[in-house]
Amino acid sequence: MRGLKITSISPALLIPSISQPREQFDDEKIGELAASIKQYGILQPILVRKTTQAQFEIIAGERRWRAAKLAQLKKLPCVVTNLINEDAFAVALIENIQREDLNPIEEANAYKRLIKALNINQDQVAQRVGKDRATIANTLRLLRLPKDIQDMVSNAEISMGHARALLALDNQEIISFVAKKIIREGLSVRRVESLIRALKNGSASLVETKKNLGAQEIVEPMVKEIQKKIEYELGLKAILKRESNGAYVLSISFLSASQLNDILDRLSIEI
Template identity: 40%
Template structure:
């Protein structure tokens, strides 16, 4: 419990770091603490969870930087080789390069190296419009690294528990489906319908969404039909098995009764003629057998 509490405290500290960077640094920073460094000396955070950036928005930001300059310094940490690793501001760094800037203003933070990944995760969750799969990956990484529950993460990120849980469930879909969600080829509304289906049914519905341009409502109807059809097939299969077991039980029961009836008679078999001969001592014995077999037939 103590270990978990310590990890949770660490996450709170990281959140405080983010808030401090955004809310306080730019307002209170001494101009002497701002450095101007060559843009090529800044390397992206290798732990940056965001993989896709909106190129149109990057271009718009680049045009703004050309006209007004880079209004807010980037946040970096200094490396032993005198280069810098970006902590916050990858969109601005990309746009600044696109705008042709050679030098940019930076604030050097003393954040420890091992916190860079977690800071990148939280910074993206709080400040960027991640696609649902990237967001789910960030959530899962924070949960795993800090050994916390969905509810605890939701409280620390000020998001609903259901939003956290539903987003994480997307990671249970096929990788191909996750890629389609990340590329915005299917919506998050579509993806919620796919959760819990088998891989085969998931693939069938995906093909229909893409091929027939199904909206969310049509996709719900298709998923319902597939589930109902599967349920009927499973019910029929169960019924067949039960009938087979019942029939087998009846046949065994009949065989036992017949053996019981025939045990009082002499039986002779002839393999070459595939025949069984019953030998009776008198007509009364024969009549008793006929009546027993007849009664057994009526009962079944």
């Protein structure tokens, strides 16, 4: 920050910015940063602006501020700017995006907010943050996923590659099932893409088959897989089908009282 005046300010006078795109702060990493600050101090001043409440809003450097408080610093090096709301908002977003330590959903929301706040398009966002337009577009597409899947991406339970593969599906129930399968079985992105291609092909065949066979029983690809897993776990014949009203019916066949008792034990049912 050559040429800008650095001022020492108490951490108590600093407040987080409403423009902060980061929704999650890793306590362990904040602790590591605090230990570094205790030893070496804050190497990069915090960018702030004066508010009407005699406080200073953090435009860039909230992680450093949090770590400095943990390190019990009395004063922090800050650069005070006179940025107006729109400019402060843009600087805060762009600074965090360029640091490349936001998770994909935080980054997507940052692009979305930047587009809305500055009334710019994806090409202009790409120019401002120094990334190509395809990266911006692909990241923004993640916001089309259901909220629970976005949370999985934010929590690093599934990768951005997995999430992009899931965008090829338009049924939220199937998206959720595949996402949980990714986590449960540790599927690679390539394996997920292959599974989704099979599902889409199966869905297309299903539509065609329904036209040809009318009311005959049709089993959806995902239902087949669930049915097989139930049979494997119980060691019994099972039928899972979807009724015309959308409800699912599960039938389990058993040949003896001992098999019935085994099912009841697995379900923790006492008689």
